[in-house]
Amino acid sequence: MAQQQGSSLTGAITKQGFSSRRYFDEQVKAILDRVAHFDKLYLEFGGKILTDYHAARVLPGYEKDLKVQLLKELKDESEILYCVGAKELQKGKIRHDLGLTHDTLAIKEIQALREQGLTVTAVVITRFEGESAASRFKRRLENLRERVYVTGEIKGYPRELDAVTSERGFGKQPRIETTKPLVIVTGAAAGAGKCATCLAQFYLDNQVGVDAGYAKLETFPIWNLPLKHPVNLAYEAAAADLQDRNLVDRFHQEAYGKEAVNYNRDVENFEILDAILKRTTTSDNFVSTYRSPTDMGVNRAKEGIVDDGVVREASKQEVVRRYFSYRQKFFRGIESLETLRRMDEIMQELGLTPAYRRVVVAARRKRKEKQAHAAAVELADGRLVTGKSSSLLHAEAAVVLNALKTLAGVPDDLKLLPKHIIGTIQGLRTEQFGLSHASLDLEETLITLAIASAHNPLAQRCVSLLRELNGCEMHATILPTPGDDGALRKLRINVTADVELPVDGKG
16 A cells, blocks of 8 residues: 655645635625616526535535525525426436436436425426427426426527517517516526526516516636636636637626636627617616626626635646546547547646646556556545555555555555455356456445444444545546446545547547
8 A cells, every 4th residue: 555645735735725605605795786686687507506516626615515505595585497408308418427317317406406495496498399308308397296387499599689589589488487586597407598598588577567687607717817717727628528618708898998707608699698688678777788798697706715826726636637537538439539639728728737636647656566457546635545456356446445544544454354245246246247357346345344344443444434535536547447436426536547549539
């Protein structure tokens, strides 16, 4: 079990760079200030609503459920519309961080939001054109006694303004009955139709005399950080598969003489969006005075940053993780060569290489020394722990077990897993399941450790320390198997892995 002391740089990653409390107070105030201008405000709520692990990784100190905390603070004034795209349902799209299709994800998130005491008024299936998957999902929701609205494609949306802002466009959509002054419009993932839902309801409300408004809450990019700040480049890395890029908001610069950062689609579509808002409002209200896409936002994330150096370092680490993640997806046939090339550009902009991750260097060194697949984990205090594959354990299982022993102070040569249990599982793998390799994956190893903990206090101590691995960094020199990958996700370890691509696939 190899260990090294962490550098001061690595130690900085574990420090707080972001104050959730400071951000929370500023963000709630900004939203309520905007709500005060209208009878009803439609707030397009971007990103992952329940747990934002990207924000937690690049802004150390950001609580992963901070968006839910915001909603709970605003629950007396707000209700939620949850959007799911019919096209995404038909394609069977999956949220890869959770491994869930959009229909299953929607039901789980709606249930979780209600368990937090929040009001989910309705589910909106958007851009429907007879998709069978959307029809099945609608029946499933109705069987669960959900209120379901279906909106169709609007011909010419968003550019044909005369058609869009008429009875032939937004006027054909159903008006969703809401009662609170703040309507949060969220969704399963990109393509859910949140913006179009907001604009249609804005139009329909104004048609019946409700002074409605529109605003947007996206955590990233952070508009008042520099364009090439690592936090904003980490956002570009997260959206590299969409080919999204951050831009200086030229409308904001022309209007105020100040530089603000927004992403390309918001800047490109601003004039159209602004024209739609002006055409559909029936009163001279605040929304018609938006002078830039940045004006439409209410993001106060910068106010939460308390240590820019910590945030910069965490963001660079996230960029390198994305680099490995996209290569893994490319290897599995679910990512494009264009995405790999975009990630190479972002890495170069920040002067990064894969070796910037200490665990990459440690794992590769271990593999070279032992001539076997290896893995390395960086603990919160900066110590590096390594492990290798063997006839007993996968490399991922070995390194996690070694990390637990290090945390618990258990000697390296002390065996925690009973031989008879390992033998039974190996026999099950080879004799019953017909697998060619008998070595245990991480999931099987943790189950074995849990069984051992019933009679072994040291094993029990190791099990009790599993939470200490949450947020730790890890690299493996081979792609994890499903049993390894699933367990690593549950442990919330930030894992990267080597993928050997053909020369033409290196971008």
